[in-house]
Amino acid sequence: MHQRTRRALAGLVMGTLIAGTAACSASGGDAEGTGEAENVTITIMGKPAATNTAAVELFERQVAAFEEANPTITIEASDVPWDAKTFATRLAGGSAPTLLRVPLTEPPALIERGQVADITDVASELDSFDDLNPRVMQFLERDGAVYGIPEKSYAFGLVYNRTLFEEAxxxxxxxxxxxxxxxxxxxxxxxxxxxxxxxxxxTNNSGGWHLTGYDYTFGGRIIEQESDGTWVAAFNDDASRDVLELWKAMRWEDDSLGDNVLGKQEDLVAEFTAGNVGMWVSAPPDVYPNYVAAGGDPAAFGAGPMPQGGADATLAGATVLMVSAQATEAEKAAAVKWIDWRALRPNYDLEVAAETAKASAADGLPVGVPVAPIFSDEAYAAYRAAIEEYVNVPVENFAPYVESLTAFEYVPEPEVASQEIYAALDPLVQAILTDPNADIDALLDDAESRVNTILAQNAS
Structure with a gap:
């Protein structure tokens, strides 16, 4: 593990900060070279939804502790999630938050359009920087510059209800x-x-997202790059047909998909939590906290490997934190300090990890959910050891999923216009699941045309 001298941050989320922690609070900048700290306010994404009251309370304590340790920085937080269309307008108009919380599909376009800041100078000074997982960081770096930091990563797997398994x-x-x-x-x-x-x-791009992930398990890809550098649709093939034929058979021959096939992930989480769904595909570590917060039985939660069609591969992605290109140097420095405080230290600095786990467990929040780590295997193992006494989730129920994380190839989401592509693929998936007479070949041809149009527009 990369080592640097790290200050103790005892009581990070408990609010009992020792005087020494103020040392980690460099000011947002130097006021006109006078040596005086410059007061700075940053707007950030990432506040938990109001419905998750325990998570909100923990978040607000973290903000208060951060502001106490960094008295020149004020945090204004929003729980509004990323939406590509909405934020495209806000970024173009200069009204986006200082700190953006985006899916891993977004950085290439944001970097290309110059809408996010180069944070190399401040990010490279973080204690944990050298241990960040290169499988994620490769999407956040360009020409030697760093444009973002991962908050969490994920890989598709099977979420299932252990109770319904037993009943069946x-x-x-x-x-x-x-x-x-x-x-x-x-x-x-x-x-x-x-x-x-x-x-x-x-719906909401989820049909295209799932088609992509399923396609990978059969050895397919959604787009591919030609020798001249242009991108074209690549999913009009046997891999996608295998996925669509599977859906069609399960929906219309087996009647095992039910009738509620036009929903989004939040709808399915609710149905799964209520015990009405046996299995579905998502990132199990991301589903579990919402499942428990909504009253789901932890003992009934199961996490398995991504089902395979012969490729031994799974879709992998991440949530990443990036700074708006509109940010001043002081705002940029303050935003990276917050990233370190909120996203990195609780998963890397072992004292902070233990304090955060202790506080989360006291609040009844899940502690110790196995994840696809954003850090090296060595750093992640040290983190797991540090929080072991506070773990309150049935870790053994995640064992089949955890084993798959090292067994499968990680395949990233489409490199270009991923969310637009997912939206273009939604109607294809919806047609298969709502029309027993859907023509797979015709639907694939139509979707291929639409995706190629999107790729051409993004290249111009």
């Missing part, structure tokens, strides 16, 4: 490994319990 006569410790097994298990769950065997999402 299935072993909850042995989730399906292949799509053929998923189909078999889904029908068995539906037949035995009357519940939806396998849940699906198709």
């Amino acid at each position: 006569g299935l072993d909850p410790d042995a989730p399906p490994q292949t799509w053929d097994e998923v189909r078999e298990y889904a029908k068995q769950i539906s037949d035995a319990t009357g519940k939806t065997g396998f849940g699906e999402i198709t």
Whole structure:
């Protein structure tokens, strides 16, 4: 592990800051070279949704502790999530927050358009910088410059209800490994319990997102780069047909997908939490906190590997933090300090990790959910050891998923216009799941044309 001298930050989220912690609060800048600290206010994304009261309370304590340790910096936080269309307008108009919280699909375009700041000078000084996972950082760097820091990473896996597995006569410790097994298990769950065997999402770009992830497991890709550097659609192939044929069979032959096929992820989380869905695909570590916050039974939560169609691959992504190009040098420095405080130290500085875990456990928040780490394996192992006494989640229920993280190839989301592509693919998925007579070849041809138009527009 990369080592630097690190200050103790005891009581980070408990609000009992020792005087020494003020040393980690460099000012936002130097007021006209006088040596006096410059007061700076930064607007940030990332505040938890108001419905998750415990998470909001913890977040607000972290803000208060940060401002006490950094008296020249004021934080104004928003719980508004990233939306590509809305924020495109805000970034163009200069009204975007100082600190952006975006999916890993967004950095290439944001960097290309000059809408995010080069933070190399301040980011490279962070204690944890050298241990950040290069599999994620490769998307946040260009020509030697750093434009963002990962907050968390994810890989697709299977989320499943262990109770429904048992009711259907299935072993909850042995989730399906292949799509053929998923189909078999889904029908068995539906037949035995009357519940939806396998849940699906198709709106708000989620249909295209899932088609992409499923396509990867069959060895396909959504777009590919030609020898001249242009990008073209690559999904009109057998891999996508295999996915669409699977959906069609499960929906219209097996009746294991249920009738609620035009929803988004939040809708499916609610149905899964209520015990009405046997299995579905997402990033299990991201689903679990919302599941528990909504009253889901931790013992019933299962996490398995991404089902495979022969490729041994899974879609991987991340949530990353980037600074607006409109930020002043003082605002940029302050934003990176907040990134370090909120996103990195609780997962890297072992004293802070233990204090954060202790406070989270006291608030009834999940502690110790296994994740795809943003740091090196060595740093992540040290973090797990530091929080071990506060872990309050059924870690063993995640074992099949955790094992898959080292077994599968990580395939990133489409490198160009990913969210636009997902939106263009939503109607294809919706048609398959709402029309028993849907023509797969015609739908693929139409979607290919639309995606190629999007790629051409992005290249111009």
